[in-house]
Amino acid sequence: xxxxxxxxGKAINWDYLAEDLSSINEKYIIVHGxxxxxxxxxxxxxxxxxxxxxxxxxxxRYTDAKTLELxxxxxxxxxxxxxxxxxxxxxxxxxxxxxADGKLxxxxxxxxxxxxxxxxxxxxxxxxxxxxxxxxVELISMLLDKNxxxxxxxxxxxxxxxxxxxxxxxxxxxxxxxxxxxxxVFLFEESGLLEKFNDPTSKIDRINKDDLxxxxxSSEGRMKKKLLGVKEAFAFGVKSVYFGxxxxxxxxxxxxxxxxxxxx
Amino acid sequence: xxxxxxxxGKAINWDYLAEDLSSINEKYIIVHGxxxxxxxxxxxxxxxxxxxxxxxxxxxRYTDAKTLELxxxxxxxxxxxxxxxxxxxxxxxxxxxxxADGKLxxxxxxxxxxxxxxxxxxxxxxxxxxxxxxxxVELISMLLDKNxxxxxxxxxxxxxxxxxxxxxxxxxxxxxxxxxxxxxVFLFEESGLLEKFNDPTSKIDRINKDDLxxxxxSSEGRMKKKLLGVKEAFAFGVKSVYFGxxxxxxxxxxxxxxxxxxxx
Numbered sequence: 001x002x003x004x005x006x007x008x009g010k011a012i013n014w015d016y017l018a019e020d021l022s023s024i025n026e027k028y029i030i031v032h033g034x035x036x037x038x039x040x041x042x043x044x045x046x047x048x049x050x051x052x053x054x055x056x057x058x059x060x061r062y063t064d065a066k067t068l069e070l071x072x073x074x075x076x077x078x079x080x081x082x083x084x085x086x087x088x089x090x091x092x093x094x095x096x097x098x099x100a101d102g103k104l105x106x107x108x109x110x111x112x113x114x115x116x117x118x119x120x121x122x123x124x125x126x127x128x129x130x131x132x133x134x135x136x137v138e139l140i141s142m143l144l145d146k147n148x149x150x151x152x153x154x155x156x157x158x159x160x161x162x163x164x165x166x167x168x169x170x171x172x173x174x175x176x177x178x179x180x181x182x183x184x185v186f187l188f189e190e191s192g193l194l195e196k197f198n199d200p201t202s203k204i205d206r207i208n209k210d211d212l213x214x215x216x217x218s219s220e221g222r223m224k225k226k227l228l229g230v231k232e233a234f235a236f237g238v239k240s241v242y243f244g245x246x247x248x249x250x251x252x253x254x255x256x257x258x259x260x261x262x263x264x
Numbered sequence: 265x266x267x268x269x270x271x272x273g274k275a276i277n278w279d280y281l282a283e284d285l286s287s288i289n290e291k292y293i294i295v296h297g298x299x300x301x302x303x304x305x306x307x308x309x310x311x312x313x314x315x316x317x318x319x320x321x322x323x324x325r326y327t328d329a330k331t332l333e334l335x336x337x338x339x340x341x342x343x344x345x346x347x348x349x350x351x352x353x354x355x356x357x358x359x360x361x362x363x364a365d366g367k368l369x370x371x372x373x374x375x376x377x378x379x380x381x382x383x384x385x386x387x388x389x390x391x392x393x394x395x396x397x398x399x400x401v402e403l404i405s406m407l408l409d410k411n412x413x414x415x416x417x418x419x420x421x422x423x424x425x426x427x428x429x430x431x432x433x434x435x436x437x438x439x440x441x442x443x444x445x446x447x448x449v450f451l452f453e454e455s456g457l458l459e460k461f462n463d464p465t466s467k468i469d470r471i472n473k474d475d476l477x478x479x480x481x482s483s484e485g486r487m488k489k490k491l492l493g494v495k496e497a498f499a500f501g502v503k504s505v506y507f508g509x510x511x512x513x514x515x516x517x518x519x520x521x522x523x524x525x526x527x528x
Contacts, residue, residue, distance in 0.1 A: 041337075045308050069342055073305075076360075077341020078333055081419070081427060084364050089425030095366040095403070096340075100348050102359040102412050139359070142406060148366050155345070161353030163345060 001027045001144075001181050004252060005172050007188035008033025012246040014083060017187070018090035020250045027144050029179075030087075030094075030151045031172050034079035041074050042067075052115040052124065058228075059221055062115075063128045063165040068155065071165060072098070075153045083151055095143055096151045099132065100163055102139045105156035105171055107132040109164050130164040132156050132171040135178040169229035177236035184238055185255050186226060187246030192261035193223070207263045209234045209241075230263060240264040265291045265408075265445050268516060269436050271452035272297025276510040278347060281451070282354035284514045291408050293439070294351075294358075294415045297432050298343035299486075305338050306331075316379040316388065322492075323485055326379075327392045327429040332419065335429060336362070339417045347415055359407055360415045363396065364427055366403045369420035369435055371396040373428050394428040396420050396435040399442040433493035441500035448502055449519050450490060451510030456525035457487070471527045473498045473505075494527060504528040 002024070006012055021028070042049050047070055050062035061067065080096040087094035099105025109130040115122045143150050155163040156171065169186070176184060195202035197220065207215060212231045219227055230241050241263040244255025254260065266288070270276055285292070306313050311334055314326035325331065344360040351358035363369025373394040379386045407414050419427040420435065433450070440448060459466035461484065471479060476495045483491055494505050505527040508519025518524065 041309075044310075045305075072345040073337040073341035075341070076345050077337035077339070081336040081340050081362055081364055084362075085421065085425050085427045087425075088364065088367065088421060093366055096362070096364075098345055098348075098360070100345055100352065100360075102357055103352065138410065139412070142410065146402065146406065148403070157349065157352060161349050161351075163349045 002183045002185060003029050003031060003172055003175055003181050004185045005169060006030060006032045006246055008035035009189040010036045011189045014086045016249045017251050018087050018092060020252050021092055023253060031168055032083060032153050033168050034075045037079050038074045042070055052113060055114050055116055055121060064126055068128045068163055068165060071155060080151060080153055093148050094151045095148045098153055099156035102136050103157055104136045104139055105132045106134045107156040107158060107164055107166055109158055109162060128164050130166055132166050132174045135175050137178050167225055169226045170232060173229045173233035173236055176233050176238050182239040184233055184241045185252055186243050187251050189247060191245045192243045204261050207261060209263055266447045266449060267293050267295060267436055267439055267445050268449045269295045269433060270510055272299035273453040274300045275453045278350040280513045281515050282351050282356060284516050285356055287517060295432055295436050296347060296417050298339045301343050302338045306334055316377060319378050319380055319385060328390055332392045332427055332429060335419060344415060344417055351413060357412050358415045359412045362417055363420035366400050367421055368400045368403055369396045370398045371420040371422060371428055371430055373422055373426060392428050394430055396430050396438045399439050401442050431489055433490045434496060437493045437497035437500055440497050440502050446503040448497055448505045449516055450507050451515050453511060455509045456507045468525050473527055
């Protein structure tokens with residue numbers, strides 16, 4: 001089984017991806033983002049998206065109740081159902097789910113979050129964020145057994161039924177653990193992991209998993225989080241991770257052939 | 265098995281509903297609307313919601329591509345996940361799905377729609393609306409067998425993977441047919457079917473199903489459509505339909521006791 005995580009950029013070509021999926025001879029699960037659409041709709045609704053920088057330098061979305069509502073609209077509504085429709089057009093029997101449905105992604109909420117503002121550290125107590133701790137293996141297996149393709153996105157849910165924002169990339173590593181998945185594919189709007197930010201000629205072809213820490217230190221923003229998820233995934237038993245370009249034809253096949261960045 | 269259709273008004277009390285559901289000794293499926301939220305979000309986004317009056321007097325939403333996107337955001341995103349979260353808080357293992365997921369509600373698109381504007385009749389060709397023709401019984405049964413509660417809403421999907429807006433109430437009657445359901449409960453923001461519009465004292469306690477045509481003629485707007493769905497449901501083998509108040513404690517139990525309007 002493969003987990004395919006697809007970024008939330010507008011240049012991702014879902015038709016190419018759907019065409020390619022019919023050539024994949026394994027079961028697969030799709031996890032997707034929706035960041036570009038989130039920005040667009042929040043601007044239209046006049047909801048300011050605030051970011052938090054943790055003391056260790058991680059940047060994440062400040063998720064208050066309004067932002068969480070917006071997130072369910074954009075991730076579970078607009079984008080998830082666009083993807084389901086596209087996959088169905090290509091004869092893939094997709095079922096779109098959030099991490100909340102059937103407690104698919106069961107998580108815990110962070111009671112407090114530290115936010116670095118200049119030289120000061122603020123304590124935030126109303127952020128509806130957390131992390132996924134376990135996955136509903138029964139529900140996913142049941143769908144896969146009957147040839148449905150799960151298409152999953154945030155939010156996750158706590159045992160008390162509260163919706164929480166989590167990091168999709170890190171949720172993927174918990175899924176890999178619980179479902180004993182050995183292969184992960186991450187598609188985004190780059191040809192692979194770039195040595196130099198925004199320089200497509202600096203693509204790294206291969207990374208030894210033992211060197212991930214080095215790349216983690218030098219990476220920034222969303223890529224840092226992606227690599228953190230990848231590092232966790234290896235600790236959870238994943239054998240190979242493929243980064244690839246979600247804008248090109250046959251994106252999964254190309255990534256699996258090693259035409260993006262291979263980490264193993 | 266019971267299908268419980270819950271209206272999309274803001275006064276529906278989902279906590280009361282969820283508490284009540286634990287007392288129901290049968291399997292059930294929930295279908296929900298989101299009309300009030302749709303109005304609110306479309307106003308905020310500056311998307312005008314146009315209505316179409318058919319030559320026979322039925323009023324429906326004019327669903328162009330923009331409206332369909334908004335509809336997925338509000339119905340499948342915001343409201344569906346709010347409901348899933350509420351049910352999960354009450355220990356009901358809800359799984360939120362749209363009619364598009366796993367082709368749950370497979371429908372056909374209307375190629376043209378007639379719209380009465382004053383004395384003229386306009387032909388509309390870009391409306392993404394249609395009707396549900398069949399239901400994915402396998403997917404629903406699979407979920408119910410494992411004690412998941414399906415929470416379903418629009419849109420439906422065509423065999424070609426196109427999302428279409430359909431009438432939730434009429435989709436309920438097709439579900440009743442395919443799943444051989446004999447009992448339907450409709451909860452909304454009234455105490456039952458009212459003889460006089462907006463007059464709560466005029467609640468009708470019981471309607472003979474053979475008299476439905478009479479009530480159809482005298483009803484208007486959304487209630488007319490609801491009664492049309494009910495009429496179809498009886499033709500499809502349903503035995504009893506209960507209209508009840510979605511704002512009160514124990515709304516399903518109260519409706520089943522006959523405290524709203526019973527049609528049989």
